Amino acid sequence: MFDPTVFDNLKVAMENQVYDLDNLDGKIHITNRIDRMELSVMARVFALQFTLVEQKGVTAEIRLEASLKDLAAELLEQPGETPACTLRLRFYRQIEDVEKQCKQIETIIKGIWQPELQAKQTISFVYGQYPASYNLTVELKFNRKISEDQMDDIPDLLQHVLRTLRELGGE
Secondary structure, eight states, rough: OOOHHHHHHHHHHHHHHHHHHHHHHOOOOEEEEEEEEEETTTTEEEEEEEEHHHHHHOOOOOOEEOOOOHHHHTTTTTTEEEEBBEEEEEEEESOOOOHHHHHHHHHHHHHHHTTOOOOEEEEEEEOOSOOOEEEEEEEOOOOOOOGGGGGGHHHHHHHHHHHHHHHHHHH
């Protein structure tokens, strides 16, 4: 019989709650779903991207990752290893004034997620496209891996993500 991994259990729990926000609550609109086995490195990746229904200018992504080492530790029941996954949050939006808006975004992120999560802001643009607007990706990576012990934290995590979407779209 198939025994689901920590990755599988977290994926299903996260997926159910995000889809409830879309289908039942009508607060978000899911725009993309990724469920991938990366054969080149034998890793698993699951991500859901979504926007707020009333505000489409900012997209959130919740991303779970399990490396070969993570999966092997669990499947082979390696002593001293705790099965867990990496959780990343990403927010995507367009900006025009890099210095001003990135500083505002940094303040918003610190206000919601506290100093323990450092936001990495990455800017890109299409050469020759004028007036210049920039694609901004804000990534938050948690300082530790998560396991099934954190499943009860998913509703609070999602509320923080929704708040971040609202504030990033309103600044």
